[in-house]
Amino acid sequence: MIRKGKAVTDANKLTGPEKAAVVLLALGEEHITIWENLDDEEIKEISQAMAGLGTVSSSVVEDLLVEFVSGMSAAGALMGSFEQTQRLLGAFLPPEKVETLMEEIRGPAGRTMWDKLGNVNEAVLANYLKNEYPQTVAVVLSKVKSDHAARVLAALPEDFALECVTRMLRMEPVQREILDKIEQTLRTEFMSNLARTSKRDSHEAMAEIFNSFDRQTEARFLAALEERSRESAERIRALMFVFEDLSKLDPGGVQTLLRAVEKDQLALGLKGASDALREMFFSNMSERAAKIMREDMESMGPVRLRDVDQAQMSMVQVAKDLAAKGEIMLAGAGGDDELIY
Known part of the structure; x- marks a missing residue:
């Protein structure tokens, strides 16, 4: 209904769409991209309300904006995404600058290049560094944390790793311009490619x-x-990544997963597993634990396929969570060398 003559002076008398219309009008054309997150029905409903608002008093506008901001702070209501960020940056930056910034954002977290490297999986970093000069690798490993450097060295070919260790032992202070050059090379050749492939x-x-x-x-x-x-x-x-892909876990990964999975879920999941996968899990248990698990599975009798599926999905999710924390490494279904981090 179109409001004529009298101004709206009570925010409580406005409908939801009318409140949204007031907030969007107050934000103005500078924030027009908000409309892109609405579906067609919402746009239509708010547009109709907006057209019929008439005059809205400044006190009502203020009340609604306070309500809007309070609601966001209470619910963490702003949802960001790569796509939304890229679209907003594109409104005032050239495309090539936006792409560079987005690659930085998509890449591993960290304020400096060396912080970022510290958050790159050691296998990925080692795969890149094995093609560099040992002296360059020595400089890079001297700049990251010692525990991460140790994991990277362990993932490099042994002879090459020993050469890098030798260079690190003999290393003298590195000139600033050389360090800057290495940092720039890492940024353009490694980090940008890592960001692209992680899209x-x-x-x-x-x-x-x-x-x-x-x-x-x-x-x-x-x-x-x-x-x-x-x-x-x-x-x-x-x-x-499906349940049978757990067969690609190394023994350490299997044992870590066994400690994390609930025993009843494990028994139910293994009930529907292939013989090979079942034996892989049993071989990583103590003889007594494997015997008890077999007895538990036998005592179950027939089980519903739906329950087995649910148990196996639960085990896969636990494995993915452990992989995300870096506690195990999962070989992906897409190929022998593909990894899920």
Whole structure:
């Protein structure tokens, strides 16, 4: 209803869409990008309310803005994303500058280059450094924390690692311009490529969704998708990390996972596992623990496939959480050398 004559003086008498309309009007054209986060129905509803507002008193505007800000602070209500950030930066920066900034943001966290390197997985960093001069590697490893340097050295080819150690022992203070050059090379050749390859595409997101399906639903969706786009179905299948992929864990990873998984979930998950995967878990238990686990599984009798799926999904999620913390390393389904961090 269009309000004529009298000004709106009581915020409590406004509907939700009218309140949103007042806030958006107060923010003005400078914040027009907010509208991009609304769906068509919301835009229509708020636009209709806005057109019918009439005059709104300054006290009402102030009350609503305070309510708006209070609501955000209470709920942490601002949702940021790479895409939203990139779009906002693009409004006042040239495209090449935006891309450089976004690559920095997508890369590992840290204020300085050496902080960032400290948050790069040692296997990834070692894979890059093994192609550099030993003296350059020595400089880089002298700038990161000792525990991280140790893990990187352990991941390098042994002869090359020993050469780097020798250079580090003989190292003298490095000139500032040489250090700056190494830092710039790391930024342009390593960090930028790392940021590009870490961009998340829609197939990765969909693979995570498919990982959460039960077995029948997953099979049904993949079969239907194959009929429409075989390429997409194959990419999603390759990106999915499924229960049987736990067979690629090293012994240390298996033992870490065993300590983290609830025993009843483990028994239920292994009940539906392949013989090879089941034996891999048993071989990493003590003889007594393996015997008890086998007895527990036998005493279960027949179990529902849905319960087994749920237990296996729970184990996979625990494994992913451990991998995210750097406590285990998971080999991805996409290839023998692909890693999930």
